[in-house]
Structures are given as C-alpha cells and as structure tokens.
Amino acid sequence: MNANSIVYTSNTGYTAEYARLLGDKTGLPVYSLAEAEQKLAAGNCVIYLGWLMAGKVQGYKKAAKRYKVQAVCGVGMGGNGSQLQEVRKANAIPEKTPLFTLQGGFDIQKLRGIYKLMMTIMVKTAGKGLAEKQDRTPDEDVMLDMMTQGGSRVSAENLAEVLAWVEQG
Template structure:
C-alpha cells in the first residue's frame, strides 16, 4: 500500500509525509500517482475537506483500490465531524479518518476565503461573544479561524497508524 494525497495549502501534504515516514511507505501527490501508479494499486488516500467532501476521493476510488481515506479540515476532531464526512463521501469497504489541519487564508483564492468565512461566521461570532469565558481550546479555535495557523501534529496520526498495523 502507498499513500496518495491532494493538498491545497500544505496541511494534507504534511500529514501524508509524516505518515509515510512513520510507516515506511511511499507517498505520492495525486499528480505523481497518476504518472507512476497503475490502476488498481492499493492506496491510502488523503485529501482536504471542502464543504464536507474529501477533494479527489471520487477519482481515487475509480482509479485505485482505496483501502482507507483521511479528510483533513479546519474543525477540531470529533465524532460529529467524522460522521458528517462519512455520510458525504462514498468509499466502499474502507474506513474514513479525519485530522484537523489548519487554515492558511493567504494560500487560497478569495472565493475559498469567502466560503470559509461564511461557513464559520456563526462559530466565530459565538466564540467572540463568550469573551473571557472562552476555554483555552475555544480561544485556539477562534485564533485559527481569524488569523490562520496549523494544528498539524504527529500525535494526531495515532488512529491511522494503529489501523495500518492491522492491515
């Protein structure tokens, strides 16, 4: 099995490369995979989330034997996020994972910045309204939404690494 990833701002690429080093498996961008891998190759696919959909997963499912999938997004990890992306992404007979990546507004188009701004407006406002009652986690999420930043961390790969050991 190899890792194939799509990345818009670098967070998914960072996770894919970390995972590849840790598990000693090859890592390919989607473009590299199209040139180097045969159709039907067993892969673990990683891609950024856009409106709950893992970008590129549909094409990966058509071309490769997808053994597992990971979406990388802006929200903190949790059961609700995982349930939402599991419903929105069809990947037959493969587990779906989620990792919080980050937000890099300067690396995306104005349209994506606008879409993320609209999608996160109510959350930003509710966090801002809490003022000094925000927990450290809530403050970190507000800072991420307003200023951007990375939440990529090797420790977040634990569930995927455990799953890979059982494959």
C-alpha cells in the same frame, strides 16, 4: 500490509504535510493525486488523504475510481476524530473502509480566489455565530479557535490512530 502507497490532495499544504509524515512513519511512497495518475498504476491499494471542503474529501471520488482505497483521511479545521459520520455520509465512503479525520490548519493568506472568498465569508458568518453562541460544544470551540487564531495544528500525534490501523494490517 493493507496499502502499498499514500495518495493525497492538498490545497494549502497541511494535507501534504500529513501525507509526508505518514510516509516517513510507514515507509510507504507518497504521491499527490496528480502525480499518482502518472506514476502509480490503477488498482493499487492506497491510503487516501484529502482536504475537506464543505464536508467533501477533495479528490476522493477520483481516487476511489482508480485505486482500491483502503482507508480515508479527511483533513479539516475541526478537531481530530470529529465529523466522522457527516464526512462518511457526504462522501459515500463504504462502512467497511476506515475513515479518520485529522486537524489540519487554516491560514487565510495561503488561500486564493474563490476559496479565499468562501472562507472570508465563512469566518464572518459561521465564525461570528460560533463566537456569540453560549453553549458551544468542545468541537465548536476547536473550530472557533481555528477560525480566529488560524495556523497549523498538524502533528505526528494526530496520526496515531491511522498508524495503529496500518500496523494491524
């Protein structure tokens, strides 16, 4: 087994949903990072899932200090498997560590404070820009759909690659 636990950081619940789904499929125990700090000893081998904020996998740095992170999942608005190079670079994830991006969800009503403000501005600026863009890439189409329609894109199918990696270990 390449990891013995799943650790995650979630703001509005989509990453937590993925962590639970992955826990159900693999039988591995699931902890939020805050829980893990109390209950899971440092040095354990974990799969880490964090929501993406401006390209940063939330909590990854902290998790990598305490645990042996065997694989990272960044949960964002973009499509499954998108933004891999950017996310690896922005978070300094070692080349040997498998990285997966999973499409989560977006619901402005679930956001509070600064995050709500940031996304309100983002939808108005980046969203408007994308809507007006003539030559959108497929990834940009997915992002625009998420910004305008919102909702959850969490599904067990999106975890297929992560599960294949766990099974091979």
